[in-house]
Amino acid sequence: MQIDHIKELMELLDQTSIHEMELETSDFKLSLKKEAVPQVVTQAAHAVPVTPVAAPVVTNDVEEVAAPVATPAYKTITSPMVGTFYSRPAPDKEAFVNVGDRVETGQVVCILEAMKLFNDVEAEISGEIVEVLVADGDLVEYGQALFSVK
Numbered sequence: 001m002q003i004d005h006i007k008e009l010m011e012l013l014d015q016t017s018i019h020e021m022e023l024e025t026s027d028f029k030l031s032l033k034k035e036a037v038p039q040v041v042t043q044a045a046h047a048v049p050v051t052p053v054a055a056p057v058v059t060n061d062v063e064e065v066a067a068p069v070a071t072p073a074y075k076t077i078t079s080p081m082v083g084t085f086y087s088r089p090a091p092d093k094e095a096f097v098n099v100g101d102r103v104e105t106g107q108v109v110c111i112l113e114a115m116k117l118f119n120d121v122e123a124e125i126s127g128e129i130v131e132v133l134v135a136d137g138d139l140v141e142y143g144q145a146l147f148s149v150k
Contacts, residue, residue: 076145083112
C-alpha cells in the first residue's frame with residue numbers, strides 16, 4: 001500500500017463518526033484509530049519501505065488498546081438511540097436521578113434529544129445509581145452506557 005492511500009484513508013476516517021478501522025492483507029496490517037489527538041498505528045507483516053509522514057507512526061509492535069474495565073457487580077443503563085443527553089427535564093428543574101438514588105424498572109432517568117425531539121429514557125433495571133457516566137449536553141451513541149446501577 002502506498003503512503004498516498006494511507007493518507008486518503010486517514011482523511012476519510014477523520015470525516016466519519018467511526019473511531020477505529022483495521023485493514024489486513026497478506027502483506028500488511030493497517031490500524032487507524034481516532035483519539036483526542038489523532039494518531040495512526042501501522043504494523044507491517046514484513047519490512048515495507050515507508051517514507052516518513054508527520055501523522056502515521058510505523059511500528060513492528062502491536063499496540064493493544066485497553067478497554068474500559070467495567071465493574072462486574074454493576075449493571076448499566078444504556079442509550080437506546082443516538083442523541084444529546086440531558087439529566088433534567090428543564091434547566092431550572094432537578095435531575096431525574098442522582099448518584100445514590102434508587103430507580104425502578106420503567107422510571108424515567110434522563111432525556112435524549114434527537115432532531116429536536118425529546119425522548120424519555122426509562123431504566124431497564126432496578127437498583128441504586130452508582131455513577132452518572134455522561135454529562136449534560138454530551139452526545140451519546142446507541143448502546144453507550146449512561147448510568148452504573150448497583
